[in-house]
Amino acid sequence: MSLTLNRAMTATDAPPVMEARRWLDGVSFPPERPLINVSQAAPVAPPPEPLREAMADLVRRDPNVHLYGPVLGLPELRAEVAAQWCAAYEGQVTPEQVAITSGCNEAFAAAISVVASHGDEVILPTPWYFNHHMWLTMAGLKTVPLPTGDGLVPDPDRARALVTPRTRAIVLVSPNNPAGVEYPAATLAAFRDLARAHGLALIVDETYRDFDSRTGAPHDLFADPAWDDTLIQLYSFSKAYRLTGHRVGAMVAAPRVLAEVEKFLDTVTICPAQLGQHAALWGMRNLKDWLAGERHEILARRAAMQSGFAALDGWRLLGIGAYFAYAEHPFAERSDALARRLVRDAGVLLLPGTMFVPPDDPAGARQLRIAFANIDGAGIAEFLSRLGAVTGPRRT
Incomplete structure (x- = not known):
């Protein structure tokens, strides 16, 4: 007889960031086009x-x-x-x-x-x-x-x-x-x-x-x-x-x-x-002064993300601030499928809106979360360029 597990625990979703990292398995990224990882909102540098x-x-x-x-x-x-x-x-x-x-x-x-x-x-x-x-x-x-x-x-x-x-x-x-x-x-x-x-x-x-x-x-x-x-x-x-x-x-x-x-x-x-x-x-x-500088840099990245999104055809920025941008994509496919495709087609790892809403909420299928705080101005420009180059059937 197999071990009986807690039903509440087995009913809980898998950790989204860990699930997204598994999408990288078997995918290689050439040196001239490295992965842009905007899946997690955590500093990647050590303390000052x-x-x-x-x-x-x-x-x-x-x-x-x-x-x-x-x-x-x-x-x-x-x-x-x-x-x-x-x-x-x-x-x-x-x-x-x-x-x-x-x-x-x-x-x-x-x-x-x-x-x-x-x-x-x-x-x-x-x-x-x-x-x-x-x-x-x-x-x-x-x-x-x-x-x-x-x-x-x-x-x-x-x-x-x-x-x-x-x-x-x-x-x-x-x-x-x-x-x-x-x-x-x-x-x-x-x-x-x-x-x-x-x-x-x-x-x-x-x-x-x-x-x-x-x-x-x-x-x-x-x-x-x-x-x-x-x-x-x-x-x-x-x-x-x-x-x-x-x-x-x-x-x-x-x-x-x-x-x-x-x-x-x-x-x-x-x-x-x-x-x-x-x-x-x-x-x-x-x-205090160092943290003020960190805030200034995050706000500058926010401004770069906000202005850059305005030039993306069909994309719509729904919310932005602190570490995150939340966007609506223009494609016919669901965001969970699109997020996986972006790893292969664009060298981008981000999270689909389906991870942030109940399964029966249709809004999640149209939305993506972008944790932009860990990419600088040049990285943001490259990220937006890659999004703009993505093709596929669009919603009507």
Whole structure:
């Protein structure tokens, strides 16, 4: 008799980025036309040299970085996040409202585990971040899609119609993954009011906040004195300081929420990796100007992508911002088939929209996600040139 597996796990989609990488098997790319990989939104360079030197010094001289630490994170890092959030959002956040996690995905898993039980419902705007949907499926929760339409900004009134007695949370990502869009402050406030009126958690993932094109606070949620009765904010240090391999994220929420989160974290990882936490703290204290330069470069790449798309015949840019562009292709074939063909015909690896929506949503078949942050201006020009050269039957 074969081993019986967890039905919720087997019902969960395969990791999309890993699936896409398998499309490269058996395909060769000549030196004069190397692969352009825009499938994953992760820095491909190591942390800047001063941060690496600081990390190496910590490894040598501080024995604590090799030991267990507090489950909810390094106290100094929690305090630094609270102080910088107070300044950035013009609100009030205390260290007791901050937890450090082993990456932002763990923060999401912990938050959902605290606010929802098996069989409950969580509202996700589509196109959604696939790891959010994957975790909900693994946990035996029902994902309730909230279509966003052409503007790719979710509508609170449309969400209101989806709330049922089993709804436990609404999840938003801004700047958005996969679509790049930056949600207006008024939209976030309206979702806060909706969640509060129904006793729901509003989970806002701001992994890409450091690359928002707007100046000043992107929203005023933390200016609300009672923000922590509803809001759970998630963050990642991976993109800001190139710490992807060190897995450091954060959650900002009510102390009573974090008391329950502590149980989850203690069971899963015991504590976040000490070296990564110290690196994040050093980065927050010392790399402000460097991070501003990184943001400037990402915004320049965004502008190059946006202007270049205007010249592509039949292609339509639906959303752009931070690390991502989300586009509609002009071809008759489905985006999942097209994405595979682009590997062979164009030397391009990207993800189809079918990975970001339910199987019965026809929009995904027309859409593609482009993680452009890792290609420079010349790379973007070459990428757009290759897209423009792709041929095939078009939609009528």
